[in-house]
Amino acid sequence: MKGRVVIVGGGPAGFNVARAVKTFYPECEVTLIEEKEDTQIPCSIPFVIAGRLPLEKNRYSLEKLKELGVEVRTCKAEVLDTGERKLFLESGETLCYDKLVLATGWKPKVLSLGEEGLEGVYYISKTTEQVKRILEDVKRAKRILLVGGGFIGIGLAGEIKRTLKGKEVILVEVSERLASGSFSPAFSRRLEEELTAFGVKVLKGTAVSSFDGNGRVKRVSLSSGDVLDVDVVIVAIGFKPRVELAQEAGICLTGSGKVAVDEFLRTSADGVFAVGNCRAYTCVIDGEEVNTMLASVSARDGYVAGINLGEPTVKAKGIVPFGITSVGDSYFGFAGYTEVALREKGRAFVTAEVETKDGYPSALKGVNPLKVKLYFDKAGVIVGGEVWGRSKYVPALVDFISRLVWERLSVDEVLSVQSVAFPSVTPSPLAQPVQLGALMAKKSLS
Numbered sequence: 215m216k217g218r219v220v221i222v223g224g225g226p227a228g229f230n231v232a233r234a235v236k237t238f239y240p241e242c243e244v245t246l247i248e249e250k251e252d253t254q255i256p257c258s259i260p261f262v263i264a265g266r267l268p269l270e271k272n273r274y275s276l277e278k279l280k281e282l283g284v285e286v287r288t289c290k291a292e293v294l295d296t297g298e299r300k301l302f303l304e305s306g307e308t309l310c311y312d313k314l315v316l317a318t319g320w321k322p323k324v325l326s327l328g329e330e331g332l333e334g335v336y337y338i339s340k341t342t343e344q345v346k347r348i349l350e351d352v353k354r355a356k357r358i359l360l361v362g363g364g365f366i367g368i369g370l371a372g373e374i375k376r377t378l379k380g381k382e383v384i385l386v387e388v389s390e391r392l393a394s395g396s397f398s399p400a401f402s403r404r405l406e407e408e409l410t411a412f413g414v415k416v417l418k419g420t421a422v423s424s425f426d427g428n429g430r431v432k433r434v435s436l437s438s439g440d441v442l443d444v445d446v447v448i449v450a451i452g453f454k455p456r457v458e459l460a461q462e463a464g465i466c467l468t469g470s471g472k473v474a475v476d477e478f479l480r481t482s483a484d485g486v487f488a489v490g491n492c493r494a495y496t497c498v499i500d501g502e503e504v505n506t507m508l509a510s511v512s513a514r515d516g517y518v519a520g521i522n523l524g525e526p527t528v529k530a531k532g533i534v535p536f537g538i539t540s541v542g543d544s545y546f547g548f549a550g551y552t553e554v555a556l557r558e559k560g561r562a563f564v565t566a567e568v569e570t571k572d573g574y575p576s577a578l579k580g581v582n583p584l585k586v587k588l589y590f591d592k593a594g595v596i597v598g599g600e601v602w603g604r605s606k607y608v609p610a611l612v613d614f615i616s617r618l619v620w621e622r623l624s625v626d627e628v629l630s631v632q633s634v635a636f637p638s639v640t641p642s643p644l645a646q647p648v649q650l651g652a653l654m655a656k657k658s659l660s
């Protein structure tokens with residue numbers, strides 16, 4: 215492939231598109247348009263806010279792309295004309311393209327309760343300026359309110375409590391459970407116990423109803439009737455895809471408002487692809503759309519689309535929703551569909567719960583408990599799992615389970631999958647939780 219490729223958005227999705235195009239089609243002229251100049255790696259923003267990672271060490275850089283010969287421009291792309299194959303920039307410039315990739319990412323969901331312009335109320339943004347403002351305010355604050363008991367709110371609450379001593383941290387969650395969309399009640403309870411043991415005050419089943427303060431937030435009223443005195447509020451109630459450019463260009467969106475793509479990540483407009491958080495994902499289990507917005511999935515998309523710009527050869531199979539959060543040294547993760555999702559979908563399932571250790575023998579110093587819950591559908595196909603533990607083995611296990619779900623393996627196949635064992639870092643071969651869980655599930659299914 216030759217010609218001009220234009221990428222809109224320089225997050226992990228856009229970055230990897232540029233890298234793949236330069237790897238496979240070095241003769242292509244590649245221009246990446248990124249609106250924001252100075253940004254942070256979003257995944258580690260909670261560590262920066264809590265002061266565990268210096269702001270300047272978390273800077274996100276597109277320099278590597280420049281070394282690969284990609285032209286990087288800091289500017290907003292304002293209008294896309296897919297008929298003429300032209301992109302109009304805020305600077306007044308017009309770029310012609312042969313292929314264009316939308317990698318426009320996410321923006322935070324907002325409460326819209328009059329908090330706009332009120333000092334001390336923050337939404338998470340990638341810009342270094344905003345992260346700096348939050349961390350400086352958090353450093354000064356005595357009472358910090360986190361709104362949203364999902365993965366980011368939980369992670370932030372734990373990190374702030376762990377690193378910054380003497381802060382009062384309150385977490386407000388509208389539903390009756392933390393991370394209720396991802397975890398079963400037992401895992402949500404465990405999460406809450408860990409947060410509470412850390413000193414975080416958790417208020418569930420209540421929502422923020424108003425903010426009060428003269429120029430700067432002083433109090434927050436909750437739907438429960440409680441009024442909280444606060445110094446800083448960080449709102450993390452979820453993320454939305456940024457699709458304005460695509461929508462105004464007449465590109466098809468799905469019912470949930472994300473850019474619709476085919477298996478090669480092509481949009482409804484000729485020559486236009488979409489990758490990452492701005493595009494819709496379907497779940498490999500049932501082909502239904504899932505609301506997964508993760509850097510790891512965006513990065514994968516980038517390579518797939520980058521290659522497909524030349525010849526559509528690499529299929530972007532559906533995904534397995536998954537995620538990890540932590541409270542101190544406790545890690546919680548899930549993959550696929552767990553209890554709530556399966557009940558909502560009306561799908562019958564069996565579960566198997568295994569309590570084991572993350573090393574062996576258990577007398578070995580540093581060995582901790584590990585809990586795993588697996589979900590199989592009635593046909594015996596693995597559809598999900600939850601993991602809790604105190605070691606870095608948790609993310610590895612989430613990845614492992616997610617892979618088994620992705621492969622749509624039957625309980626017999628899960629039983630026959632091999633798994634590595636090493637005393638200081640994995641469970642014992644005699645208590646490998648996935649195999650043991652499969653054994654129990656096979657018995658329940660028989």
Ligand SMILES: Cc1cc2nc3c(=O)[nH]c(=O)nc-3n(C[C@H](O)[C@H](O)[C@H](O)COP(=O)(O)OP(=O)(O)OC[C@H]3O[C@@H](n4cnc5c(N)ncnc54)[C@H](O)[C@@H]3O)c2cc1C
Binds near residue numbers: 222228249256317
């Ligand atoms: C606090 C936090 C923690 C997270 N932790 C994790 C984690 O542990 N693991 C994980 O996998 N994911 C995590 N995520 C999610 C992850 O950050 C996102 O999924 C990832 O950034 C998405 O990548 P993307 O390239 O699709 O979009 P983005 O990173 O949003 O990149 C899109 C880029 O496009 C630019 N852009 C948009 N419109 C235009 C335009 N019109 N013109 C020019 N530029 C434009 C934006 O400025 C942006 O830089 C976390 C997110 C947050 C906020």
